Amino acid sequence: MNGDYQILAFCCQYCAYAAADLAGGLRLQYPPQVKIIQIPCTGKMDVLYALQAFEEGADAVMVAGCLPGDCHFLEGNYNAVRRVERVKHILQAIGLQPERIKMFHISSSMASRFVSAVEEMCSIVKELGPNPLRIDPKVVSEEKGDESE
Ligand code: FES
Numbered sequence: 001m002n003g004d005y006q007i008l009a010f011c012c013q014y015c016a017y018a019a020a021d022l023a024g025g026l027r028l029q030y031p032p033q034v035k036i037i038q039i040p041c042t043g044k045m046d047v048l049y050a051l052q053a054f055e056e057g058a059d060a061v062m063v064a065g066c067l068p069g070d071c072h073f074l075e076g077n078y079n080a081v082r083r084v085e086r087v088k089h090i091l092q093a094i095g096l097q098p099e100r101i102k103m104f105h106i107s108s109s110m111a112s113r114f115v116s117a118v119e120e121m122c123s124i125v126k127e128l129g130p131n132p133l134r135i136d137p138k139v140v141s142e143e144k145g146d147e148s149e
Pocket of ligand 1: 043064
């Protein structure tokens with residue numbers, strides 16, 4: 001598998017997003033395949049957001065929130081843990097590997113932890129291969145070519 005994969009990271013603005021920002025400020029390198037989505041709290045991360053990400057071809061989804069007990073909305077990160085577990089069950093039921101989604105707890109000062117979390121997700125994707133739901137553009141163009149004949 002080449003570097004052509006996509007990881008979506010739902011990051012709480014108070015912690016993991018700030019840690020990603022700090023990693024950038026410290027010039028820590030992390031794989032560019034991760035796309036960060038800033039959310040007000042991981043409690044805002046809905047099961048449907050993750051499923052839609054997979055449906056649209058994401059190879060993995062990481063959810064990164066405040067440390068246990070540090071959520072600014074008290075239980076948002078605990079709700080996120082439950083939702084990630086629910087997504088894992090759904091993925092398993094539809095034939096995708098549940099390892100494709102994972103919850104992390106990262107404080108705003110843990111820049112290197114953010115980097116290692118991204119690297120961990122990258123190695124999981126490399127091991128599992130691409131999301132089978134992702135449409136291969138070559139196949140689509142070949143199919144279109146077949147139709148025009
Ligand atoms: Fe960070 Fe809730 S405010 S996870």
